[in-house]
Structure formats: C-alpha cells, structure tokens
Amino acid sequence: MINDVSVIGLGKLGGTMAGCLASRGFNVIGVDVSQKAVNSLNAGHAPAQESGLDELIQQNKQRIRATLDHEDAILNTDLSFVIVPTPSDERGAFTIQYAAYAFEAIGKALAKREKYHTVVLTSTVLPGATRYGLLPILEKFSGKQCGKDFGLCYSPEFIALGTVIRDFLNPDFYLVGEFDERSGATLESVNSRVALNQAHSKRMSIENAELAKLSVNSFVTLKISYANMLADLCERIPGGDVDVVSDAIGLDKRIGRRYLTGGFGYGGPCFPRDNVALNFIGNYLGASTPLLEVNDNYNRTISPRFVDKLTPHLRKGATVAVLGLAYKPLSHVIEESAGIYLCLALSNKGFRVIGFDPLAREEANSALKMHALVSDSLPACLQDAECILVTTPDEMFKSLNPEECLLGKESVTIVDFWRCLPEVFHDHPKIQYIPVGRCTGNAGMASIETLRGLWAESTD
Ligand SMILES: NC(=O)c1ccc[n+]([C@@H]2O[C@H](COP(=O)([O-])OP(=O)(O)OC[C@H]3O[C@@H](n4cnc5c(N)ncnc54)[C@H](O)[C@@H]3O)[C@@H](O)[C@H]2O)c1
Known part of the structure; x- marks a missing residue:
C-alpha cells in the first residue's frame, strides 16, 4: 500500500493537492522550483492562494514537507503527481517545456531508485503529449523502461x-489514463483512499484520457454559450x-441545469484555452471541429457587444462602477475576466471607470494601471457611479441595497448580468434596473411591436 507521495509543482492546483493528500493520511513531499513556495509549505502555510488551504495545511503539517530537490521526492516516495504549468503557445496548443524540465529531473532521480515508482501527469496536455513528448524524456534520463521499472499515468483533475x-x-469520477495495467491499478488504489465520496476511477488509455479532459471543459463551455445565446433571445421576446427557460430545460435529464x-x-x-487547444489538435489531425471555433468566437463577442449596447445610454465622461474584476466570485484570478475587459473598453471610450473586487484588488490594480481606479471598498467604488455593472454573482454584491447604490444621487443605472440583486431593485423609482437575459421596460414594448410586425406580415 502506498503511503508516501510527492506533488511536483505547488501552484494553485498542486499546492491544494498536497494539502488534500496529507489530510487523507498520505505523507507528502512537495517539490517546486520556487523557493518561496517551498518555504511557505515548510512553514505550514499555503504555497498558493486557495480558499481554506492555509487552514488545511496547518492541520496536516506533520505529514507535509517541501523541497527544491526532485531527487529527494522521487527517492522517498512511491508515486508522484506532476502539476506544473502548460501555458498556451501562439497556435493555441499547450507547451510542455515546464513538464519536460520536471520529467528530466524525475528521470535522473529514477536512475538512482531501485524500487518501482509511478509518475502521474496531472497538468492539462494535448493528446499524445504524455506518451510521445514526455515518456521518452523519462526513459532517456533514467535509462530505464516504462512498464517494467516505473509506471506512468495521465490523470487530470476536474476542479474549479x-x-x-x-x-x-x-470528484464525480477519477479520469485515469494508464500506460499499462500496473500503473493504472497503482493510481486507482491511491484514488480510492483520497475520495470522500467513493468516486470511481475510469481507466483507459493515456490518449483517451487526454482527450476526455479537454472534452469535458469544452462541452461545458458549449453549454455556457448556449445559455448566453438564450439570454440574448430572451431579451428580445x-x-x-432566461432563468425561467433554463430552469425548465434543465429539468430534462439529457441537459441538466448546471452551467x-x-x-x-x-x-x-482553463475554459477559454482548453477550447482553443482542442480546436488546434482537431485541425492538426484533420478532424472537423468547427463547433469549437464558433464557440470561442461567440464567447469573445459577448463583452464587446455589451459595450456597444451600453455606450449610447451613458453620458459623456460618466462614472461607471464595475463590481467584480476576477473571472468569478471567490477568486483572485483575473485571467480572461469580463470585469477587466469592461474596465479597459469603457475607459478607452472616455468613461471614468472605477472597479471593485473583494479578492482580486491587487491583480486588477496591476492590470488596469492608468485605465481604471481599483477601489479599496465597495462604498467608495459606488460613491460617484451613475452606472453600476455587476459582473459576478458575489455574495457581497447580492446583499447590496438601493440606498448603498444611490448615496444621495438622483438616479442610477444598474446592469445585473447574473440577475443576482434583490427584488427591491427591480421597481425602485430612482433606479433603472437592467437584468441581462430578461425582456423588461422599453425593450419589452419594442419587442411586442417587432413580433406583431412578423405575424401581421404573415397574415396579410
Ligand atoms: N488552476 C486550475 O484551475 C487548473 C484546473 C485544471 C487543470 N489545471 C492545470 O494544472 C496545471 C498547473 O496549473 P496551476 O494553476 O496549478 O499552475 P500554477 O502556475 O499556479 O502552478 C504551477 C507551479 O509549478 C511550479 N513549477 C514549474 N516548473 C516546475 C518544475 N520543473 N518542478 C517543480 N515545480 C515546477 C511553479 O513554480 C508553480 O508553483 C496546468 O497544466 C493547468 O492547465 C489547472
């Protein structure tokens, strides 16, 4: 039975996996090339920001240690998870140079190890990358043979x-891509002791697992785009x-309500780049994958379309507050975030933009620099705003009340992208409340006229 595991790469995902594995009784050695991450973990702190991670590591610190030395980890554990970055390149493919560097170090360590060791790649990669890009590195630097001297799996995580x-x-399930039976069985035995919910391991070839990981994310993005298309339709009917329609179709078991x-x-x-990468490999292999390209293009038009729609309704030089700068609530990550896009686009159009986010203040500040102010507090952000855009359904925004938005002003316009503000906003005399995905107010009247026109034409 395996009790000693290593986690190579102590970032947002790897750092959390180290804490979780220790919480399930495993002795964990964490490895990173960053001295800061190693010091953090050795001091009993989270090496990366994630909700609840600091506490989890504190509670389990007797079973965790960290090192800069890959060899130390490989020689003293029986299985390693490798979770290093795989950034996108200019073609949209995932690069494997960080993983290659880690696999070289692991290979050199395997050369000195007598016992069998299983290497599990967790980073997101394109089909073929594990077997044809990384396995040869392990075999070259270890001088050993996969399947005989060591095992190899590709096993990504589905986390948010x-x-x-x-x-x-x-997890709903563990996706296990295995080089051979022994590699897969070894990882499955570890997984069965990690899951709190008795999730099963779905075992398959490495390439099928690589494709399955990307397909899950890509399929979910299709669902999100479909819902956004429905929201656009609902605004014109x-x-x-959109909530009424989604609640109904979500009851169909083939569809489901989530996303x-x-x-x-x-x-x-993850979502934007995984979709693009799957399209890249599809094109490279000569498969027909136009859905992926259309989905990505459609997603990229949503924020610009909104800016075009909003601009004519704003006074020249008006102050606009953007609430929500991370790409979602409870996150400090601003990569591909709609809030940041809106701040930049509206500032470029000459509006005074002031943003707020409960967690992503620092990150947003450096991304927005001269374009928009990032406020330290929600009241300060709302102080002068004539227009307020609520871009994430954060608990802090959900509990706003009209007085906190008005602050003595005559009127204010609020665009609620997720329809998360309380009902008291809907008919407030001093608030023009615009819920995305609903047909209300003047748009409602206009839509009646448009539809009347269609049916009158067909009965003429
Ligand atoms: N963050 C997510 O939500 C998420 C979800 C699913 C999959 N993934 C995938 O997981 C992988 C890692 O993502 P992340 O968000 O944790 O990245 P991250 O950038 O937060 O962390 C990566 C860590 O790896 C370290 N590292 C780099 N090279 C190393 C090496 N040779 N040896 C040891 N450590 C090394 C870095 O210093 C860093 O601490 C990526 O492939 C990503 O696509 C991430």
Whole structure:
C-alpha cells in the first residue's frame, strides 16, 4: 500500500493537492522550483492562494514537507503527481517545456531508485503529449523502461478555483489514463483512499484520457454559450426570462441545469484555452471541429457587444462602477475576466471607470494601471457611479441595497448580468434596473411591436 507521495509543482492546483493528500493520511513531499513556495509549505502555510488551504495545511503539517530537490521526492516516495504549468503557445496548443524540465529531473532521480515508482501527469496536455513528448524524456534520463521499472499515468483533475479542496476530495469520477495495467491499478488504489465520496476511477488509455479532459471543459463551455445565446433571445421576446427557460430545460435529464445560467461569457485560466487547444489538435489531425471555433468566437463577442449596447445610454465622461474584476466570485484570478475587459473598453471610450473586487484588488490594480481606479471598498467604488455593472454573482454584491447604490444621487443605472440583486431593485423609482437575459421596460414594448410586425406580415 502506498503511503508516501510527492506533488511536483505547488501552484494553485498542486499546492491544494498536497494539502488534500496529507489530510487523507498520505505523507507528502512537495517539490517546486520556487523557493518561496517551498518555504511557505515548510512553514505550514499555503504555497498558493486557495480558499481554506492555509487552514488545511496547518492541520496536516506533520505529514507535509517541501523541497527544491526532485531527487529527494522521487527517492522517498512511491508515486508522484506532476502539476506544473502548460501555458498556451501562439497556435493555441499547450507547451510542455515546464513538464519536460520536471520529467528530466524525475528521470535522473529514477536512475538512482531501485524500487518501482509511478509518475502521474496531472497538468492539462494535448493528446499524445504524455506518451510521445514526455515518456521518452523519462526513459532517456533514467535509462530505464516504462512498464517494467516505473509506471506512468495521465490523470487530470476536474476542479474549479475557489472550491479546489471540495472538488478534489469529492470528484464525480477519477479520469485515469494508464500506460499499462500496473500503473493504472497503482493510481486507482491511491484514488480510492483520497475520495470522500467513493468516486470511481475510469481507466483507459493515456490518449483517451487526454482527450476526455479537454472534452469535458469544452462541452461545458458549449453549454455556457448556449445559455448566453438564450439570454440574448430572451431579451428580445416579450416577457422573456432566461432563468425561467433554463430552469425548465434543465429539468430534462439529457441537459441538466448546471452551467446553463446565461449572463456573461466564460473566462479564467482553463475554459477559454482548453477550447482553443482542442480546436488546434482537431485541425492538426484533420478532424472537423468547427463547433469549437464558433464557440470561442461567440464567447469573445459577448463583452464587446455589451459595450456597444451600453455606450449610447451613458453620458459623456460618466462614472461607471464595475463590481467584480476576477473571472468569478471567490477568486483572485483575473485571467480572461469580463470585469477587466469592461474596465479597459469603457475607459478607452472616455468613461471614468472605477472597479471593485473583494479578492482580486491587487491583480486588477496591476492590470488596469492608468485605465481604471481599483477601489479599496465597495462604498467608495459606488460613491460617484451613475452606472453600476455587476459582473459576478458575489455574495457581497447580492446583499447590496438601493440606498448603498444611490448615496444621495438622483438616479442610477444598474446592469445585473447574473440577475443576482434583490427584488427591491427591480421597481425602485430612482433606479433603472437592467437584468441581462430578461425582456423588461422599453425593450419589452419594442419587442411586442417587432413580433406583431412578423405575424401581421404573415397574415396579410
Ligand atoms: N488552476 C486550475 O484551475 C487548473 C484546473 C485544471 C487543470 N489545471 C492545470 O494544472 C496545471 C498547473 O496549473 P496551476 O494553476 O496549478 O499552475 P500554477 O502556475 O499556479 O502552478 C504551477 C507551479 O509549478 C511550479 N513549477 C514549474 N516548473 C516546475 C518544475 N520543473 N518542478 C517543480 N515545480 C515546477 C511553479 O513554480 C508553480 O508553483 C496546468 O497544466 C493547468 O492547465 C489547472
């Protein structure tokens, strides 16, 4: 039975996996090339920001240590998870140079190890990368043979930033791509002791697992885009309401309700790039993957379309508050975030933009620099705003009341992308409340006229 595991790469995902594995009784050696991450973990602190991680590591610090030395980890554990960055290149493919560097160090360590060791790649890669890009590095630097002297799996995680601990310990399933039976069985035995919910391991070839990981993310983005398209349709149909429609179609078991809440496009470090990368490999292999390209293009039009729609309704030089700068609530990550896009686009159009986010203040500050102010507090952000854009359904925004938005002003316009503000906003005399995905106010009247026109034409 395996009790000693290493985690190579102590970032947002790896750092959390180290804490979770220790919490399930494993002795964990964490490895990173960053002295800061290693020091943090050795001091009993989270090496990367993630909700609840500091506490989890504190509680389990007797079973965790960190090192800069890959060899120390490989010689003293029986299985390693490798979770290093795989950034996108200019073609949209994932590069494997960080993983190659880690595999070289692991290979050199395997050369000195007598016992069998299983290497598990967790980073997101394109089909073929594990077997044809990285395995040869392990065999070259170890001088050993995969399947005989060591094992190899590709096994990604399905987690969302902000809930990595819960997601890691309660997965729907474990995706295990195995080089051979022994590699897969070894990882499955570890997984069965990690899951709090008795999740099963779905075992398959390495290439099928590589494709399955990307397909999950890509399929979810299709669902999000579908909901955004429904929201756009609902805004043009009298009484249209995307929540009513999504609640209904979500009851169909073939569809399901999750990720069907129209509002804004998808962002963050995974969804956009995974979709693009799958399209890249599709094109490279000569497969027909136009859905992926259309989806990506559609998603990228959502924020610009909104800016075009909003601009004519704003006074020249008006102050606009953007609430939500991270790509989602409970996150400090601003990569591909709609809030940041809106700040930059509106500032470029000459509006005074002031943003606020409960967690992503520092990151937003450096991204927005001369374009927009980032406020330290919600009241300061709302102080002068004639227009307020609520871009994420953060608990802090959900509990706003009209007085906190008005602050003595005659009137204010509020665009609620996720329809998360309380009902008291809907008919407030001093607030023009615009819920994305609903057909209300003047748009409602106009939509009646448009539809009347269609049916009058067809009965003439
Ligand atoms: N963050 C997510 O939500 C998420 C979700 C699913 C999959 N992934 C995938 O997981 C991988 C890692 O993502 P992340 O968000 O944790 O990245 P990250 O940038 O937060 O962390 C990566 C860590 O790896 C370290 N590192 C780099 N090279 C190393 C080496 N040779 N040896 C040891 N450590 C090394 C870095 O110093 C850093 O601490 C990526 O492939 C990503 O696509 C991430």
